[in-house]
Amino acid sequence: MDKKKKRLVMRTVILAVLVIGIAYTIYAAATQDKTKTLQVGDDAPDFVLTDLEGNKHKLSDYKGQGVFLNFWGTWCPPCEKEMPYMNSQYEVYKDQGIEMLAVNIAQSEFEVQTFVDRYGLGFPVVIDTTKSVRNAYSVRQLPATILVSPEGKVTEITTGELTEQRIGEMLESIKPN
Incomplete structure (x- = not known):
C-alpha cells in the first residue's frame, strides 16, 4: 500500500507540473501578441x-x-x-x-x-x-x-x-x- 501511495503522489505531482506548464504556455502566447511590434514610421527606441x-x-x-x-x-x-x-x-x-x-x-x-x-x-x-x-x-x-x-x-x-x-x-x- 505504501508503494501505491508514493506512486499516486508522484503521478499527481507530474500531472500538476504538466498542467502548470501548459497553462503558462497558453498565457505567454496570448499576451505576446499584445506587445507592440516596431514599425516603419515609429520613433526609434533609445538605448x-x-x-x-x-x-x-x-x-x-x-x-x-x-x-x-x-x-x-x-x-x-x-x-x-x-x-x-x-x-x-x-x-x-x-x-x-x-x-x-x-x-x-x-x-x-x-x-x-x-x-x-x-x-x-x-x-x-x-x-x-x-x-x-x-x-x-x-x-x-x-x-x-x-x-x-x-x-x-x-x-x-x-x-x-x-x-x-x-x-x-x-x-x-x-x-x-
Missing part, C-alpha cells in the same frame, strides 16, 4: 550600449545623423558574409553624417572581439548582453537591419543578408540633407 573599447553609444546622441543598426551573431553565416560589405560602405559614408552600429546579441566579449579582429571592422560594435535592445526593436531573426533617420524615426526594417550594393543604397537613404 545605451557599450562598444568593445568601453565607449557608450546612446542612440539619441546621434540625432541629426542617419543610423544603420545591424543586429547579428558570430554564429550566423549571413551575418558573417555581410560584415565586410558593411565595413566597406562604412568607410565611404562615415564622414557623411552616417553612424553604423553592429549590435551583437548577447555573446561574450571574447567571441565578438575575435570576430571583429578577424574582419578588421572599423565601425562600432556593441553587445546587447540583456537582449533588451533586440526586444525593443522586435528583432526575431538575424541578421536584421533597422535604418533610423536623422530625425530619429525608423525608415526601414530588413531581415536577412544584405549585398554591398544594398547596404550602400540603405546608407544613402538615411544620409542627412
